Amino acid sequence: MGYPENVLAKDEHVVLHRHPHWGRLTVPALLLIVASTAAAFIAGYVNTLNWESNAKNTVHLVIAGIWLILVLWLAVWPFLNWWTTHFVITDRRVMYRHGLVTRQGIDIPLARINSVEFRHSLIDRMLRTGTLIIESAAQDPLEFEDIPNVERVHSLLYHEVFDTVGTEEAPS
Structure with a gap:
């Protein structure tokens, strides 16, 4: 471009x-992987519990919301800052x-x-x-x-x- x-x-x-050099994006990429792995692990654990489906769905929504906030803050924002630096x-x-x-x-x-x-x-x-x-x-x-x-x-x-x-x- x-x-x-x-x-x-x-x-x-x-x-x-x-x-800027792509190396500036390695930490955000690692944080994206860690946040996604943690969210998947916690969601998988919640599925093994004997809770009502409404409670599980609520917890899954909370996990997804926290994951989304972390990904936007720790991965997407640094990428956009990198992309808009010339x-x-x-x-x-x-x-x-x-x-x-x-x-x-x-x-x-x-x-x-x-x-x-x-x-x-x-x-x-x-x-x-x-x-x-x-x-x-x-x-x-x-x-x-x-x-x-x-x-x-x-x-x-x-x-x-x-x-x-x-x-x-x-x-x-």
């Missing part, structure tokens, strides 16, 4: 569009947008970027992810975590910044 064209300026082109590099700027209900974002013109760094631990390197650090002329360094293939993104961004130097977009 490409980044929406309506947020781009005229003649601006997306060079790279990424969501790290975009265009031929003019770096954009970062995140948030599901309340959207937040930042744009950094390529011509204003002073340095680009990356950091990743051993586990990050095994998962091919890391933190991208961008220092612009007017702000403290910004850190973008869980960027997939952070070394490649670093290199691509560095080349985009270098190609911008000397154009009319570069500061005089």
Whole structure:
């Protein structure tokens, strides 16, 4: 899925569009499995009890309601947050947008970027992810975590910044 064209300026082109690394979704996926297993186990246990069918149905509804709340809170919400987080590099700027209900974002013109760094631990390197650090002329360094293939993104961004130097977009 490409980044929406309506947020781009005229003649601006997306060079790279990424969501955070999929590893951010492993804990929510595990919690989904645990909650579903626990709900199934408890519902199965309730079926073995000698209760009236109305009581069993009520308990099953309560189990289903608790399961639904847990799944929405611990699995669906993190997935939607992941899905609505965008790290975009265009031929003019770096954009970062995140948030599901309340959207937040930042744009950094390529011509204003002073340095680009990356950091990743051993586990990050095994998962091919890391933190991208961008220092612009007017702000403290910004850190973008869980960027997939952070070394490649670093290199691509560095080349985009270098190609911008000397154009009319570069500061005089």
